[in-house]
Structures are given as C-alpha cells and as structure tokens.
Amino acid sequence: MSENNEKHITIQALHRMPYYLQKLKELKNDGVDVVSAPKIAQMLNLNEVQVRKDFAAVSEIKGKPKAGFSVSELIRQMEELLGFNNTDDAVLVGVGSLGHAFLAYKGFEEYGLNIVAAFDSNPEFIGMEISGKSVLPSERISEMCLRMGIHIGIITVPEEQAQKVCDQLVAGGVLAIWNFAPVHLSVPENVLVKNENLAASLAMLSKHLKEKMKEKF
Amino acid sequence: MSENNEKHITIQALHRMPYYLQKLKELKNDGVDVVSAPKIAQMLNLNEVQVRKDFAAVSEIKGKPKAGFSVSELIRQMEELLGFNNTDDAVLVGVGSLGHAFLAYKGFEEYGLNIVAAFDSNPEFIGMEISGKSVLPSERISEMCLRMGIHIGIITVPEEQAQKVCDQLVAGGVLAIWNFAPVHLSVPENVLVKNENLAASLAMLSKHLKEKMKEKF
DNA sequence: TAGATTGTTAATCGATTAACAATC
DNA sequence: TAGATTGTTAATCGATTAACAATC
Numbered sequence: 001m002s003e004n005n006e007k008h009i010t011i012q013a014l015h016r017m018p019y020y021l022q023k024l025k026e027l028k029n030d031g032v033d034v035v036s037a038p039k040i041a042q043m044l045n046l047n048e049v050q051v052r053k054d055f056a057a058v059s060e061i062k063g064k065p066k067a068g069f070s071v072s073e074l075i076r077q078m079e080e081l082l083g084f085n086n087t088d089d090a091v092l093v094g095v096g097s098l099g100h101a102f103l104a105y106k107g108f109e110e111y112g113l114n115i116v117a118a119f120d121s122n123p124e125f126i127g128m129e130i131s132g133k134s135v136l137p138s139e140r141i142s143e144m145c146l147r148m149g150i151h152i153g154i155i156t157v158p159e160e161q162a163q164k165v166c167d168q169l170v171a172g173g174v175l176a177i178w179n180f181a182p183v184h185l186s187v188p189e190n191v192l193v194k195n196e197n198l199a200a201s202l203a204m205l206s207k208h209l210k211e212k213m214k215e216k217f
Numbered sequence: 218m219s220e221n222n223e224k225h226i227t228i229q230a231l232h233r234m235p236y237y238l239q240k241l242k243e244l245k246n247d248g249v250d251v252v253s254a255p256k257i258a259q260m261l262n263l264n265e266v267q268v269r270k271d272f273a274a275v276s277e278i279k280g281k282p283k284a285g286f287s288v289s290e291l292i293r294q295m296e297e298l299l300g301f302n303n304t305d306d307a308v309l310v311g312v313g314s315l316g317h318a319f320l321a322y323k324g325f326e327e328y329g330l331n332i333v334a335a336f337d338s339n340p341e342f343i344g345m346e347i348s349g350k351s352v353l354p355s356e357r358i359s360e361m362c363l364r365m366g367i368h369i370g371i372i373t374v375p376e377e378q379a380q381k382v383c384d385q386l387v388a389g390g391v392l393a394i395w396n397f398a399p400v401h402l403s404v405p406e407n408v409l410v411k412n413e414n415l416a417a418s419l420a421m422l423s424k425h426l427k428e429k430m431k432e433k434f
Numbered sequence: 435t436a437g438a439t440t441g442t443t444a445a446t447c448g449a450t451t452a453a454c455a456a457t458c
Numbered sequence: 459t460a461g462a463t464t465g466t467t468a469a470t471c472g473a474t475t476a477a478c479a480a481t482c
Contacts, residue, residue: 010449011421018399018416022376036463044401047451052465065457065464082416083423101318111419151426159239175429176422182235184261192425194418199235199299201411202328204228205393206300208409209368212392227473253439264475269441282440282481 009057009081016054019044021078028071036068084112090178091150093165094157095120095128095135098180102156103131115154117144121161138165145172152176159183166193226274226298233271236261238295245288253285301329307395308367310382311374312337312345312352315397319373320348332371334361338378355382362389369393376400383410 023043027035037055041048055061055069059077063069079085092099092115102108103118118130121138128135136144145153153169155162155177162181169177176192179185182199240260244252254272258265272278272286276294280286296302309316309332319325320335335347338355345352353361362370370386372379372394379398386394393409396402399416 012449014420014424015414015417017420018414019401022399023401038463045403048463049451049465050449052463053450056465063464066462067458068463081424082420083427084416084420088423088426097321097323098318101315101321104314104318106314107415108419111416112423113419151430152422176426178418178422182239184236184240186262190429192422194421196415196418197232197235198324198413199301199328200232201395201413202325202330203231203234203299203301204411205369205395205409206305206329207231207298209305209393210300212407213368229473255439265439266441266475267473269439270474273441280440283438284482285439 013054013057014082016044016046017058017078017082020051020054021075021082021084024071024075024078028075032071034064034068035071037063039068082111084110087112087114088152089114089116089148089150090152090154091115091117091119091141091145091148091169091174092133092154092156093119093138093141093169094155094161095122095125095130096156096158099154099156100130102154103133113152116148116150119144119165121157138168141165141168142172145169145174150174152178154178154180155185156180230271230274231299233261233263234275234295234299237268237271238292238299238301241288241292241295245292249288251281251285252288254280256285299328301327304329304331305369306331306333306365306367307369307371308332308334308336308358308362308365308386308391309350309371309373310336310355310358310386311372311378312339312342312347313373313375316371316373317347319371320350330369333365333367336361336382338374355385358382358385359389362386362391367391369395371395371397372402373397 020040023040037051038048041051055074058081061069061073061077090113092102095118103115115133118133118135119138119141120126120135125135126137151174153174155165157165159181162179162183163185166177166185166187170187170191178194178196180196182197185193187193237257240257254268255265258268272291275298278286278290278294307330309319312335320332332350335350335352336355336358337343337352342352343354368391370391372382374382376398379396379400380402383394383402383404387404387408395411395413397413402410404410
C-alpha cells in the first residue's frame with residue numbers, strides 16, 4: 001500500500017523541469033487550465049513520450065486521456081520538486097567580478113536561494129557590504145556555516161583556491177556546493193558538487209562557430 | 218590516405234575537456250612532461266578508458282605504452298579544440314545584474330571570448346559605459362552584429378524578452394547563442410543555443426539537500 | 435623479460451523513442 | 459462511437475565500462 005516515495009527522476013529530467021515550469025506558467029498566465037503532453041513537447045522541441053514520463057516522475061498526478069494535465073497542478077508539483085517554494089540559505093566565497101555579480105543578482109531568490117553572507121581572502125574586500133551582504137574573512141567560513149546552519153556554498157574564487165575553500169565549506173557542514181571554478185573538486189561522497197563549467201559552454205559555442213564558418217568556404 | 222577530419226567527439230566529452238586542461242596545466246607547472254591515462258583518471262575521478270578515449274578524440278597524438286601522453290602536446294591540442302587560443306568577438310544583451318557582472322568578468326577572455334558591445338532596451342542604461350563597453354539600444358542589435366561580423370550573442374535579459382532578443386541576434390547573423398534566460402529558444406537549425414540553466418543547477422542542489430536533511434531523521 | 439600502459443573490440447548500462455492497449 | 463491522449467512495455471540508441479591483445 002505505501003508507495004515508494006523515491007520516485008526515480010534522472011538528472012537529465014531534472015534539467016528539463018525549469019523549461020516545463022516556465023512554459024506552464026506562461027500557459028497559466030494565458031488562462032490555459034489543461035495541457036497535453038504532445039502540445040508541450042512541440043513547444044519545447046521534445047519527444048511527447050519523454051514529456052509524459054517526465055510529468056509522471058514529478059508527481060502522482062494523472063493526465064486525463066483526450067484532455068491532458070492540469071496546468072496548475074503541474075506547476076505546484078514541479079515547484080515542490082525543484083524546491084523553488086522554500087528558500088535555502090547559502091554563503092558565497094570569492095567576491096571577484098563574478099561573485100560580486102551574484103551578490104547583486106536578484107534572480108536566485110526566485111529559485112529559492114538566499115545568499116546570507118560572503119567571504120573573501122583579500123583584506124581589501126573584508127568588512128565591505130555588497131548588495132546588503134557583508135564580506136567576511138575566509139578563515140571564518142567553517143565557523144560561520146556551522147553557526148548559521150548553512151548547507152549550500154557557492155564557490156566563485158580562482159581555480160587555485162577552489163579546493164581549499166571547498167574543504168572549508170565541507171568542514172562547516174555544507175552539503176551542496178555550486179562550483180564556478182573550472183576545477184574538479186574532491187569531496188566526501190555525501191556532498192554534492194554541481195559544476196557550472198562556463199569554460200565548457202564557451203568551448204561548445206566556439207566549436208560550433210568554427211564548424212559553421214568552415215562551411216562557408 | 219586523407220583522414221576524416223571530423224573526429225567524433227561527444228558533447229559529454231567536450232564538457233570534460235576543461236577539467237583535463239586545468240589538470241594538465243597544473244601538471245605542466247609542476248614540471249611533469251608525461252602523464253598516463255590512469256593517473257589523470259584517478260585525479261579527476263573518471264574511468265581510465267574514458268580518459269584514453271577522450272584523449273584520442275582530441276587529436277592524433279598517440280600515447281606511449283608504459284609511459285603515457287605528452288602533457289604539453291595534450292594542452293596544445295585541447296586549447297586548439299576548445300578554441301581557447303583564438304578569440305571570438307561577442308555581444309551581450311541585457312545589462313541587468315547578471316549582464317553587468319559578465320561585462321566586468323575578466324575570466325571570459327582567458328577562454329577566448331571578447332565581449333565587444335552590450336545592448337539593452339532600458340533607456341536608462343543606453344549610452345552608459347560598463348567596464349569599457351558601451352551600451353547600445355536593443356533596436357540596433359541586428360545592424361551592429363552584421364556590421365561588426367559578430368557571430369556570438371549572450372542573452373542575459375528576463376525570460377519575457379529572451380525570444381525577441383534571440384530573433385534579433387539571429388537576424389544579425391549570429392550563429393551561436395549563450396542563453397542565461399530559463400526559456401527554450403526557437404532558432405533555425407544552423408544556430409546553436411547553449412542554455413546555462415542556473416535554475417536547473419539550483420534545483421539539483423536543493424533536491425540533494427532535501428534528501429540529505431531527510432536522512433538525519 | 436616483466437609489467438605497466440596503450441588502443442580497440444565487445445559487453446553493459448541507461449536514457450530516449452517507438453509501439454500499443456486502455457481510457458475518456 | 460471515433461479519435462485524441464494517456465500510461466506502459468519493448469526496441470533502439472548512445473555512452474560508459476570491461477576485457478584483452480599489442481607495445482615499449
């Protein structure tokens with residue numbers, strides 16, 4: 001009787017969710033109450049079976065044959081799954097240009113992330129307030145994370161410092177790390193590292209471009 | 218005799234390249250001339266066969282049994298493949314907090330990306346100089362891209378405006394788009410869209426965290 | 435030579451897509 | 459009912475991993 005709560009959801013599927021969510025909200029805004037998998041598939045350039053499977057992975061909601069799925073039900077379930085409805089506190093380490101930007105960026109809150117403090121090793125930055133968050137010395141990472149019960153860390157330091165910062169975060173009880181340094185980080189197995197890999201994205205763009213330009217000759 | 222130049226390289230492999238490159242540079246710095254696949258695999262937590270296949274996909278370089286691969290040869294070939302050795306010009310659209318940050322971020326140049334101009338629809342920003350780049354009105358996107366021969370566009374506008382901006386870039390001859398708006402963009406098939414999907418990354422962090430916290434009970 | 439490492443072919447694994455009966 | 463759509467089982471596809479002969 002008791003369902004296995006551990007719905008299997010692949011990380012690929014998880015990556016598609018924000019796109020579904022965005023489309024669904026758009027539809028809801030337009031007054032659409034029910035939508036079918038084939039319609040969503042067409043809008044997002046996906047396979048319709050994939051959409052149905054993804055929806056199934058999100059929740060217990062069943063679609064109605066001939067009709068489709070309840071738009072607001074889907075939105076609710078996806079936000080629940082993605083954790084956009086409850087906010088997590090995080091700290092950011094590295095107040096360079098990228099880190100600076102993230103402190104100023106308002107978009108994260110919309111996705112349930114709240115940066116509560118920043119750290120840097122450069123004395124020049126310490127004590128500063130950036131977008132209302134104060135910058136503390138890196139030595140205090142572990143202590144502060146423990147004290148504030150922080151479980152998410154954002155790393156925006158240069159690659160040479162990334163592993164050290166990572167270790168400090170882990171020591172502070174951080175369980176999930178968002179890493180913008182183009183470095184592989186070693187962590188205990190219960191800690192998740194999500195690499196943002198801007199370099200890899202740029203490589204893809206550059207490679208595509210090179211191929212396209214070659215075609216012109 | 219003539220080799221098929223179109224080496225098959227998967228996009229997964231392409232994503233691993235920056236990590237190889239970073240490690241290889243580190244090794245070179247330490248005076249290491251030759252490295253084996255198993256060593257690299259161990260350092261990056263990968264399978265050794267995968268590393269060998271990735272190296273093979275990069276270039277014609279052969280490793281030497283019992284020894285390994287030439288570190289500097291690999292670096293050279295990877296930078297060539299990733300396009301980090303030649304710079305591409307790009308424009309950025311959307312000078313909000315994230316866009317602002319990117320204009321200030323020095324890291325991109327290291328990867329061969331040079332942002333030459335920025336656009337925004339908000340009159341408040343137009344005419345401004347941000348990190349030495351002037352902000353132009355969005356209406357001029359197509360014209361300017363054509364005139365300057367720009368082929369890469371970076372989209373950092375809110376989701377409602379992303380598709381419109383995308384269309385303007387495409388009209389301006391842009392062939393590769395780096396999209397930070399959490400929206401699916403429709404483009405002609407010769408144009409590549411690389412989605413940066415910060416929302417999806419956050420979802421992964423949040424989901425992992427939720428699971429870990431649950432374990433505590 | 436012995437042993438580590440290479441490169442390649444075959445087996446495994448997992449995700450996507452196709453096929454199809456069930457439903458409204 | 460007829461037809462679109464659902465949910466699921468089976469087939470396909472592609473990437474990772476294992477197995478192994480070749481090489482220095």
